[in-house]
Amino acid sequence: MSKTLVVVVPDADTLAATVASRLVAKIVDAQAERGSAGVVLTGGRIAKRVLAALGSLPEAAAIDWSNVDLWWGDERFLPAGDPERNETQAREAVLDSLPLDPARVHAMPADDGTDAATAAALYAEELGPELPRFDVLMLGVGEDGHVASLFPGYPELALTEGTTSAVHDSPKPPPTRITLTLPAIQSADEVWLIAAGPDKTDSVGRAVNGDKALPAAHATGASKTYWLLDKAAAAKIA
Numbered sequence: 617m618s619k620t621l622v623v624v625v626p627d628a629d630t631l632a633a634t635v636a637s638r639l640v641a642k643i644v645d646a647q648a649e650r651g652s653a654g655v656v657l658t659g660g661r662i663a664k665r666v667l668a669a670l671g672s673l674p675e676a677a678a679i680d681w682s683n684v685d686l687w688w689g690d691e692r693f694l695p696a697g698d699p700e701r702n703e704t705q706a707r708e709a710v711l712d713s714l715p716l717d718p719a720r721v722h723a724m725p726a727d728d729g730t731d732a733a734t735a736a737a738l739y740a741e742e743l744g745p746e747l748p749r750f751d752v753l754m755l756g757v758g759e760d761g762h763v764a765s766l767f768p769g770y771p772e773l774a775l776t777e778g779t780t781s782a783v784h785d786s787p788k789p790p791p792t793r794i795t796l797t798l799p800a801i802q803s804a805d806e807v808w809l810i811a812a813g814p815d816k817t818d819s820v821g822r823a824v825n826g827d828k829a830l831p832a833a834h835a836t837g838a839s840k841t842y843w844l845l846d847k848a849a850a851a852k853i854a
């Protein structure tokens with residue numbers, strides 16, 4: 617039975633440091649158990665701050681970065697190196713300074729002229745027929761309650777089969793995206809929903825209180841779901 621836990625810290629800086637520190641512990645524990653760790657990254661503002669904080673944590677030296685698989689929960693379908701790509705932002709925040717095995721950094725395809733549906737299918741192939749183990753899957757939470765690129769009322773939210781999907785006409789720019797599906801997200805051992813700031817108060821409150829119209833309310837981990845929040849984002853949790 618999956619457990620849901622809510623952790624609230626005073627502000628966004630403390631949240632970024634707290635999540636980074638928990639991530640180090642999770643990766644170290646996974647490597648102690650299995651030799652490797654699988655982490656799914658998210659995009660967005662708080663994610664960038666978490667990754668930047670990770671880069672300055674002394675305890676991150678305990679991680680064997682060559683035995684970490686990095687995946688993404690979603691991607692803005694833009695050309696390689698575009699500053700708005702989640703991959704570019706993660707690389708700039710920390711990835712480029714870590715001794716990762718490039719073959720284990722599984723970025724979602726960039727827009728190279730191929731259509732997004734083909735790109736999503738390619739990522740599904742990279743994930744494989746059996747999903748890899750995701751020890752932790754991180755998600756930002758949008759003001760509208762979206763997670764990854766699953767938006768309220770969009771058809772991708774209802775997918776019960778397949779691991780990836782293209783998203784068209786996204787309400788948040790850019791309009792074309794690639795996302796993991798809910799079944800892929802829910803396969804993760806732990807799902808961490810991370811949100812900070814007053815613009816997230818309503819969506820976080822509604823999702824934690826169980827409003828299933830919001831994609832965030834469906835993002836649960838196989839063993840644990842953590843809501844990692846600052847005080848402002850947590851203000852409307854009942």
Ligand SMILES: O=C1O[C@H](COP(=O)(O)O)[C@@H](O)[C@H](O)[C@H]1O
Pocket residue numbers: 658659660661662663690691692702755756757758759763764765788
């Ligand atoms: O566009 C996206 O936005 C969400 C939330 O971002 P935030 O800046 O409001 O924290 C993010 O989780 C998602 O990965 C990204 O593609």
